[in-house]
Amino acid sequence: MHWTAAKSDSALAGVRALVSSTPATTAPRRTAPARRTVPARRTVPARRGVPARRGVLPSVLLKFVMAVSGGVMLLYLVLHMVGNLKIFLGAAALDGYAAWLRTILEPAVPYEGTLWFVRFLLTVSILAHIWSATVLTLRARRARPVKYAVRNKVAGSYAARTMRWGGVIVVLFVIYHLLDLTTGTLNPHGVHLQVYDNLHADFSPARWYVTLFYVLAVLAVGSHVRHGLWSGLQTLGWSNNARQRRLKGFSTAFAVVLTAGFLSVPLAVTFGLV
Numbered sequence: 449m450h451w452t453a454a455k456s457d458s459a460l461a462g463v464r465a466l467v468s469s470t471p472a473t474t475a476p477r478r479t480a481p482a483r484r485t486v487p488a489r490r491t492v493p494a495r496r497g498v499p500a501r502r503g504v505l506p507s508v509l510l511k512f513v514m515a516v517s518g519g520v521m522l523l524y525l526v527l528h529m530v531g532n533l534k535i536f537l538g539a540a541a542l543d544g545y546a547a548w549l550r551t552i553l554e555p556a557v558p559y560e561g562t563l564w565f566v567r568f569l570l571t572v573s574i575l576a577h578i579w580s581a582t583v584l585t586l587r588a589r590r591a592r593p594v595k596y597a598v599r600n601k602v603a604g605s606y607a608a609r610t611m612r613w614g615g616v617i618v619v620l621f622v623i624y625h626l627l628d629l630t631t632g633t634l635n636p637h638g639v640h641l642q643v644y645d646n647l648h649a650d651f652s653p654a655r656w657y658v659t660l661f662y663v664l665a666v667l668a669v670g671s672h673v674r675h676g677l678w679s680g681l682q683t684l685g686w687s688n689n690a691r692q693r694r695l696k697g698f699s700t701a702f703a704v705v706l707t708a709g710f711l712s713v714p715l716a717v718t719f720g721l722v
Contacts, residue, residue, distance in 0.1 A: 507587060510580040515680035517573040517580070522673065524570055529709040535722055539644035546643045574619075581615060614672045621665035651717035659718045663711060670707030674699050 531549075534542045552562040624634070629646060632638030637649035651659050678699040681687050687695050716722045 505583075507584060510584050511683045513576050513580040514584075515683040517577040518676050518680050520569065520573040521577065522677065524566070525669075525673070525706060529706060532713050533709060535644065535647060535713055535716070542644045542647075543641060546641055574622075578615070578619070611672065611675055614668050617665065617668045618672055621669070647713065647717055651714040653718055653720075656718065659714045662714045666707055666710045669710070670703045673706060674703035677702060 531545055534545050549563050550560045554561075557565075628634045628650060629643075632640065632646065635646050635650055636655075637646045639645065651662070678687075678696060681695050681699070
């Protein structure tokens, strides 16, 4: 009995020793997959001193061209209006003024030389004004090809929102005006240097539709002048917060006086005041 118990105890101890010497099996750990590295893009260093696009005029310079060319045209409009008002002094005064324009600076300058120089300067100013306005408009459209979903119509005046179409109307009016009262092609009288009779034939009561057309066109000119003068003063740096209201008032008053001066001639002829 004692031998059997001792033998069984030693066998149990051996089994325990065998179990303790066997390594325990553990569940393998889950490892996160390695992150995939994205190679950095190679950037080409910009060249110093080389503009992005060569031969492109800055927008600031184009606005300056618009302001200066607009100033030349504005000066011409003022002189032209003053000359037109001579119709209230009679036929001799108006026709004499038209003849005097062709003899300015004679004999140093040939006959009509000064007048043709003014016409050349005015033509260059008109072309420069149209060119700079067209380039700025196209740049603005390319800068934002998608139109605004909601536009604030209160921020800008009516003249500012219709400046481009107003310019087109003014150009068409100038072309008609030249064919009517300069070359006499479309004028019923159309005799050279008989300005008084040409105006009476053009704005007679029977041709009321011509007078109406001139009134609408001159109103478009006045609207264009009002906003153009204000924008030109801003471009030339003459506007600031302190003088903004006064310059706006000056631009409006100037446009009103200029418009009234040009409208007085056709209306006075149509209603028999001259």
